[in-house]
Amino acid sequence: xxxxxxEVKHIAKLARLYLxxxxxxxMGEELSLILDYFNSLKNxxxxxxxxxxxxxxxxxxxxxxxxxxxxxxxxxxNNEKIKELIPEKQKGFVKVKSxxxxxxxxx
Amino acid sequence: xxxxxxTIKQLHKKxxxxxxxxxxxxxxxxxxxxxxxxxxxxxxxxxxxSAVSQAEKIDKKISQGEKVSLLAGIPMALKDNILLKGExxxxxxxxxxxxxxxxxxxxxxxxxxxxxxxxGKTNLDEFAMGSSTENSAFKITHNPQNLECVPGGSSxxxxxxxxxxxxxxxxxxDTGGSIRQPAALCGTVGLKPTYGAVSRYGLVAFASSxxxxxxxxxxxxxxxxxxNLIKGKDKKDSTSIDSKSGKSFSSxxxxxxxxxxxxxxxxxxxxxxxxIKDFIKKxxxxxxxxxxxxxxHTKYAIPCYFLVSSSEASANLSRYDGIKYGKSxxxxxxxxxxxxxxxxxGHGFGNEVKRRIMLGTYALSxxxxxxxxxxxxxxxxxxxxxxxxxxEKVDIILTPTSPFTAFKIGEKVENSLSMYLADVFTAPTSxxxxxxxxxxxxxxxxLPVGLQIIGKSFREDEIxxxxxxxEKIIND
Numbered sequence: 068x069x070x071x072x073x074e075v076k077h078i079a080k081l082a083r084l085y086l087x088x089x090x091x092x093x094m095g096e097e098l099s100l101i102l103d104y105f106n107s108l109k110n111x112x113x114x115x116x117x118x119x120x121x122x123x124x125x126x127x128x129x130x131x132x133x134x135x136x137x138x139x140x141x142x143x144x145n146n147e148k149i150k151e152l153i154p155e156k157q158k159g160f161v162k163v164k165s166x167x168x169x170x171x172x173x174x
Numbered sequence: 175x176x177x178x179x180x181t182i183k184q185l186h187k188k189x190x191x192x193x194x195x196x197x198x199x200x201x202x203x204x205x206x207x208x209x210x211x212x213x214x215x216x217x218x219x220x221x222x223x224s225a226v227s228q229a230e231k232i233d234k235k236i237s238q239g240e241k242v243s244l245l246a247g248i249p250m251a252l253k254d255n256i257l258l259k260g261e262x263x264x265x266x267x268x269x270x271x272x273x274x275x276x277x278x279x280x281x282x283x284x285x286x287x288x289x290x291x292x293x294g295k296t297n298l299d300e301f302a303m304g305s306s307t308e309n310s311a312f313k314i315t316h317n318p319q320n321l322e323c324v325p326g327g328s329s330x331x332x333x334x335x336x337x338x339x340x341x342x343x344x345x346x347x348d349t350g351g352s353i354r355q356p357a358a359l360c361g362t363v364g365l366k367p368t369y370g371a372v373s374r375y376g377l378v379a380f381a382s383s384x385x386x387x388x389x390x391x392x393x394x395x396x397x398x399x400x401x402n403l404i405k406g407k408d409k410k411d412s413t414s415i416d417s418k419s420g421k422s423f424s425s426x427x428x429x430x431x432x433x434x435x436x437x438x439x440x441x442x443x444x445x446x447x448x449x450i451k452d453f454i455k456k457x458x459x460x461x462x463x464x465x466x467x468x469x470x471h472t473k474y475a476i477p478c479y480f481l482v483s484s485s486e487a488s489a490n491l492s493r494y495d496g497i498k499y500g501k502s503x504x505x506x507x508x509x510x511x512x513x514x515x516x517x518x519x520g521h522g523f524g525n526e527v528k529r530r531i532m533l534g535t536y537a538l539s540x541x542x543x544x545x546x547x548x549x550x551x552x553x554x555x556x557x558x559x560x561x562x563x564x565x566e567k568v569d570i571i572l573t574p575t576s577p578f579t580a581f582k583i584g585e586k587v588e589n590s591l592s593m594y595l596a597d598v599f600t601a602p603t604s605x606x607x608x609x610x611x612x613x614x615x616x617x618x619x620x621l622p623v624g625l626q627i628i629g630k631s632f633r634e635d636e637i638x639x640x641x642x643x644x645e646k647i648i649n650d
Contacts (some may be wrong), residue, residue: 070536082488082535083495083512084528085520098532101591105477105546113552134412145259148276154502162504163497164511 069099177202178339182248182396185342189236189247196229196236196247200291203249207293207340213321215313216335218254219262220294225249228291235289244399246289251341253332254295255302255378256387258282265378266310267300269494269501269522279376280411281345281387281404288403293341296331300524301491302352302380304328305596308587309526316583317360319621323580326356326596329390333360336390343391343400347377349384350479351575351600354612357390358575358624361614363397363641364390366600368632369607370415372401373408379490381483384604394613394645398638405634419635423569426643427461432568436472437599442577445618450574450625453615456647465568469560472602474553476594479601480530481537481550488534491527494519529590558606565630570640573599575612575624603628611637615648 070078075095079086086094155162177185177199188194204222211217232247252258255265257275259282264270278286285292299309307315307330315330317323318338325334329346333356336344346353348366357364365388372387379385389400407416423429433454438447458464496502496518503509503517523531537546564571577598586593603610608628615625625644629637 075532078532078536078539081539082531083492083515083519084523084531085513085516086528090528094529094532097529097590098536101480101529101533101594102536102546104591105481108474108477108481108549108553109545111471111474111549111553111556113549113556116552116555118548118551118555136409145276148274149499152273152276152499154496154499155504161497164504164509164514166511 069102070095181393182244182342182399185248186244186246189232189242192236196232196291197226199247200225200229200249200293203293203339203341206338210338211340213316214318214334214338214340215315216296216325216331216338216340217251217294218264218266218297218312218331221261221292225291225293228289232289232291243288245285245403247291248342249291249293250285251293251296251332251335251344252282253298253329253344253346255298255347256282256345257376257378258292258295261295263295263378264312265301266298266312267523267527268311269519270378271311271501273500275376277376279387280373280408282376284404296329296335296344298331299328300527301378301487302328302347302349303487303526303530305351305355305593306581306583306587307331307356308583309524311524314583317580319361320580322582323621324359324583326359326576326580328352328356329364330356332390333357333362333364336360336362336392343389343396345387345400345404346390347380347385347387348600348604349381349386349483350604351597353388353390354575354600354610354624354626355596357612358614358622358626359580361617361622362390362392363394363611363613364388365397365401365611365634365637366604366609367401367405367634368417368609370413371405371417371609371632371634373406373411373414375408375410381486382490383486384483394611394638394641397611398634401634401638417632420633422636422639423643425461426457429462429570429640429643430568431457431462431464432467432564432571433464434467434469434472434564434571434573436469437573441595441598442574443579443618446574446576446578446623449616449618449623450572453625453644453648454572457644460647467564467568467571469557469564469602471553471556471560475557475602475605476598478550478553478557479597479605480533480594481546482554482605484530484534485537485547486534488531488538491523491531494522496522526590554605557602561602561606561608561628569630569636571628573626573628575599575626579618579621579623599626607631609634609637611641613641613645613648
């Protein structure tokens with residue numbers, strides 16, 4: 068078992084996922100099985116391999132370059148539509164739960 | 175119905191000659207959907223009214239003698255992870271079940287400009303994660319060729335809709351095989367373009383270094399027409415670029431074909447292997463040069479693909495927080511902010527999506543990053559090198575698209591690892607960013623077998639040329 072229930076709970080917390088008790092057990096079993104299979108990658112010697120994040124330019128034999136566009140205001144016609152999608156709002160603002168805990172002043 | 179056998183070019187001619195109107199054509203497909211989709215379940219949403227009104231506009235243009243594009247009045251379907259303004263876009267997830275797209279994807283904008291008719295949105299595995307379309311939160315799509323079987327996935331709805339004559343063509347998205355594998359299992363043509371060939375703007379993000387939008391169609395020519403329309407640089411997707419076609423093949427004699435030994439080893443259905451090999455013998459006898467090649471890192475592609483794609487997915491899907499849009503537990507006053515995130519996501523995502531988020535979060539987490547994510551990226555570089563070396567010797571590479579034909583609904587869904595292995599022949603190309611097309615090559619026990627044609631970067635023109643030469647031989 069690569070991932071025990073404690074580890075599942077820890078990852079779920081990092082991932083901001085609520086899991087039911089029975090989901091936690093099953094998730095641990097499934098992830099362990101999957102990761103065990105994935106461990107075949109460890110058979111390869113990759114010490115001298117450079118990671119290539121620049122897929123596109125390499126394929127076109129072009130040097131890596133920044134792609135930017137001007138920071139200008141363009142007229143959108145979908146502001147209202149986007150606002151309609153917000154689950155909770157107040158006076159035109161997105162409503163969020165309080166970030167700071169009022170009682171002890173910490174997160 | 176006769177129109178079901180016509181190509182886009184033939185339909186275009188009939189529209190211009192006024193042998194059929196766009197409204198009539200649209201209604202043929204809407205009535206086909208009405209008649210059979212209760213058995214297939216390819217569609218999540220059908221635009222009965224707006225499809226007809228779009229078609230009326232095209233008819234008006236044609237009757238006024240206005241020049242219309244080749245795709246004007248051609249009815250099509252969109253995978254429900256591609257945004258069409260004003261319509262729901264669910265990605266087959268409960269978390270987006272009420273999400274209305276506030277803008278058009280770039281490929282949709284191009285199709286609208288060309289005058290295609292949007293018939294509806296098709297089913298998929300939730301967030302395009304899966305190989306059978308059984309992971310949809312809403313319905314299970316059936317393979318039109320055998321209703322007890324899956325259509326493949328994740329673009330299972332798009333493939334089934336084309337196969338069942340519910341549209342002329344469709345768009346899907348492919349991250350590790352999600353266009354090619356369902357195309358193979360349903361018996362349609364399906365292209366995963368080179369990474370960067372088609373804008374991803376307006377595609378619900380799954381794994382951003384792999385995702386591509388591409389066409390599914392009944393024949394090679396139709397797929398090429400659609401690809402040529404949707405491709406090209408888009409300033410809204412900085413990874414997209416323009417590509418030019420070069421000199422392509424004029425006959426089978428011009429094509430040097432690579433046959434990778436690693437794709438014909440244990441695990442492959444013997445019938446599939448025989449069918450692909452027999453076909454390759456046939457084209458060899460007609461003049462193509464066939465060269466045995468080796469892609470030695472093929473067996474690492476599945477772990478490599480799932481680690482990279484799940485890591486990217488865990489980051490991409492963090493946007494579903496219940497605050498900005500989508501299903502939300504914000505209304506529950508007693509929940510603090512962390513619990514709001516936890517509940518919204520815990521209830522909104524299905525099992526497979528949760529599994530991938532967990533896998534990706536683990537692979538990126540402190541202490542495991544080097545062992546899993548970084549290592550997978552290095553292996554990805556090795557997989558790319560395999561292809562680069564092979565393409566020094568050959569023009570295209572031929573493989574089976576899937577190691578097996580369509581499997582039974584329920585057969586693999588409980589065992590995620592066996593489902594992951596369905597992408598064993600499609601994931602390597604995705605890791606290398608290369609284009610690949612699946613075309614129907616024949617049938618085993620009434621179930622289609624797909625031939626995968628892998629090409630050089632941005633040489634979809636060569637793939638299509640080879641495919642159309644192969645298609646003639648297969649259909650003879």
